[in-house]
Amino acid sequence: MAKKKENPADMSVESKLKTLFQLQTLLTEIDDIKTLRGELPLEVQDLEDEIEGLRTRIEKATADANGIRREINGFRNTYEIDKSKVENYKKQLETVRSNRDYDVLNREIEYVESDMELCNKRIKEYQELLSEKEKAIEQNQKNMEERSKDLDIKKNELDDIIAETKADEEKLREKAKDLELNIDERLLSSFKRIRKNTHNGLGIVYVHRDSCCGCFAKIPPQRQLDVRMRKKIIVCEYCGRILIDPELAGVKPNAPTEEKKTTKRRRTSTRKAAEPKTTAEAKTEEAPKEEE
Numbered sequence: 001m002a003k004k005k006e007n008p009a010d011m012s013v014e015s016k017l018k019t020l021f022q023l024q025t026l027l028t029e030i031d032d033i034k035t036l037r038g039e040l041p042l043e044v045q046d047l048e049d050e051i052e053g054l055r056t057r058i059e060k061a062t063a064d065a066n067g068i069r070r071e072i073n074g075f076r077n078t079y080e081i082d083k084s085k086v087e088n089y090k091k092q093l094e095t096v097r098s099n100r101d102y103d104v105l106n107r108e109i110e111y112v113e114s115d116m117e118l119c120n121k122r123i124k125e126y127q128e129l130l131s132e133k134e135k136a137i138e139q140n141q142k143n144m145e146e147r148s149k150d151l152d153i154k155k156n157e158l159d160d161i162i163a164e165t166k167a168d169e170e171k172l173r174e175k176a177k178d179l180e181l182n183i184d185e186r187l188l189s190s191f192k193r194i195r196k197n198t199h200n201g202l203g204i205v206y207v208h209r210d211s212c213c214g215c216f217a218k219i220p221p222q223r224q225l226d227v228r229m230r231k232k233i234i235v236c237e238y239c240g241r242i243l244i245d246p247e248l249a250g251v252k253p254n255a256p257t258e259e260k261k262t263t264k265r266r267r268t269s270t271r272k273a274a275e276p277k278t279t280a281e282a283k284t285e286e287a288p289k290e291e292e
Contacts, residue, residue, distance in 0.1 A: 008182055013230055016184060017204070018248055020183060024203060026172050026179065028201065030172050040157055040158045044158055047151040050147055051148060054143055054144040058137055061133050061136050061137045065134060068130045071122075072126045078115070079120065191203040191204065194242065198214065205236075205241050205244070207244075208251075210224065215236060215241070230248060
């Protein structure tokens with residue numbers, strides 16, 4: 001008969017903490033794999049954003065340049081129309097019979113010629129503006145080509161690193177998912193929230209040398225006792241990380257403290273032996289020599 005799976009909420013605190021620390025170990029290994037990629041994902045994202053920005057600038061500048069060309073063509077058409085008007089007015093001057101008509105035609109010619117000058121002026125201004133837009137488009141296209149080459153290089157580097165670590169990362173993620181099924185939902189959500197708010201991704205840490213291994217703050221003795229008792233979930237008062245007993249976490253504490261104490265004692269004994277004798281002791285030792 002198959003064994004019934006235990007409900008994560010009914011598990012003991014000790015089992016919850018042990019499973020949670022195993023999950024933290026797997027997630028830390030996944031984070032280490034991500035750090036191997038370094039800043040490449042961010043660099044790729046930045047280059048993609050920059051290329052998209054350059055593309056948008058080119059599209060906008062191209063649209064502006066097309067609008068300027070339409071304006072120039074409009075002024076040129078107006079100039080040609082005005083030119084034909086002037087020619088017609090000049091022909092009419094040859095056939096006028098009164099001074100009044102002659103003056104009216106001259107005024108019309110002057111008005112149309114001033115409009116032609118204005119058209120020429122606007123055409124020159126818009127041509128200069130068009131030249132600037134075309135230069136900006138050319139420069140942006142050149143920059144986009146350079147950024148595209150850099151992006152291809154960065155993407156190839158990132159793809160190579162991902163290909164090397166993809167299999168290991170997938171295995172670790174599968175193990176992490178299996179462990180998450182054995183953890184109480186509320187505890188798991190709290191753990192993920194703590195991990196998200198920490199810079200090193202540690203949501204559960206053990207106590208080492210009376211300090212939290214997450215923020216290195218001193219843990220009060222009573223709180224350390226509660227952690228060792230494994231009867232309830234204890235969090236650090238300073239950083240909010242979940243605390244676990246090192247023994248339960250499978251961490252062997254370093255024990256060089258006794259050796260250090262012995263070496264200190266030996267040093268103090270040698271120091272005492274090397275200390276100079278006082279004047280009273282020296283006199284007592286020299287006294288028999290004088291009597292002789």
